[in-house]
Amino acid sequence: MLIRVLTAADASDFRALRIRALREHPEAFGRTPEEVQPVAAIAEHFRIDAGSDADFTLGALDGETLVGMAGCHREPALKQRHVAHVWGVYVVPEWRRTGLGRRLIREVIARARTWPGLEFLWLDVTTVNQGARALYESCGFRSVAVKPRSLKVGDRYYNEELMALDLRPPPSDVAAAYDQWAEIYDHDANRTRDQAGLLLRQARLELGGRRILEIGCGTGRNTEWLVARGARVVALDFSAEMIRRAQGRLASSAARFVRHDVRSPWPLRDRSVDCVIVALVLEHVEDVSAVFAECGRVVRAGGEMWLCELHPIRQLQGSVAEFTHPRTGEPVRVAAFPHDTAEYVGAGMRAGFSLIEMGEWRDPGAPRAAAPRLLSLKFRLATS
C-alpha cells in the first residue's frame, strides 16, 4: 500500500472516490455528490497545491487503485494561518479495519507538522460516526465542541464534533506543569491515571511489611493504597504542590514524602528497599538508564521493580500527559520524551534486573487495531 500526495494525473480517480464516499455516507460529509468539482478543476487544484504549505490531498493506492484519501487545507487568512483543517477522510469498505485509516491520518499529521507556523489541526466528525471519532482520538485529536444540527440530510439533522490536535511543542518545565495540575489531578477525567492505578492493584506485588520506594508519587493516590496494604513507603516527587497534596492525604508514619528530582541520585541507601514502583513518570525523563541504575542500586538482591508507562506507540502517535489548566481553561501538554519498549528492558537489564512480566493494555472494548494505552513491566534483581 502506497500513501502519497495526489497530483493532477489522479484527478479523475480522486473524483470517482470522492463521489463514492459522499454517496455511501451522506451523514459523514458536508458536501453532496453533485457538488464535487469537475475533473479539470480538481486537476488544477492539485497542480497549484503541489509543494505549497497550504494544501495537500493524500491518496492510498493498492497497486493502481485509489482505495483511501484524506485532505488537509490551511486557512489563507493571516489571523487563521496557524490552523489547518483535515477533510474528506475516506477508506473503501474492503480496506477498513486494516489500519489504513490510521496510516492516512498519521501521514496527514506528519506532513502538516512540516508547515512553518502551523499550530493546530482541526476536523469535524459527525457524532454518530463513533469509529472515526475513536480513530481521531487515538491519533491525538481531542474534542473541542459539538456543533448541534450542523448537517441536514433530507429531514434528518446530524451534530458535528469539532476535534483539534495541538501541534505546539509542550512547555519544558515539567515540575511547574505538575504544580498546576496538582489542584485537579485527582478529580479530572483521566483514563491513563485510572488504568495505571488499576494495573498496580493487580500487579501481585508483595507489600505487607515491605519497604517500597515509589517515584513520581503525585498526589499520593497509589501511596495511600500501598500503605493500606501494609507497606512502608518512601515516595519521591519533584513537584512541591504534588508533595503537599500527598502529605495532606496521608498522615501515616508508614509513608514519607520527599521532594526530589529522580534524575539526580536518590536519597536512599544501597539495597535499602524491597521494591520500586514507577507509574507514569518516565515519559518526562529523557535518560531512563540513570533511573534504572538508581533502581538497581537501592533495591535489595532479589527485589523487584514495577513500572507502568504510556505505551510507546501512543507516544509516537503524539500522546503526552496533558490537562486543562484549572484557571485559564487552556490545554497544557507536559514535556515528554518518547521511549521504546527495548529502551526500558535494555536499561533494566544493564542495571542487573531480569524481566519477569510484561503487559500491553488497551482500553476495555478497544479494537485490536487500537494502540495499547499502557505498557507495564515487572523486573527482578539478580539474587547475587
Ligand SMILES: C[S@@+](CC[C@H](N)C(=O)[O-])C[C@H]1O[C@@H](n2cnc3c(N)ncnc32)[C@H](O)[C@@H]1O
Ligand atoms: C502523571 S503523574 C503520576 C502520578 C502517580 N504516579 C500516578 O500514577 O497517579 C507524574 C508524576 O511524576 C512526577 N515527576 C515527573 N518527572 C519527575 C522527576 N524528574 N522527578 C520527580 N518526579 C517527577 C510529576 O511531578 C508527577 O507528580
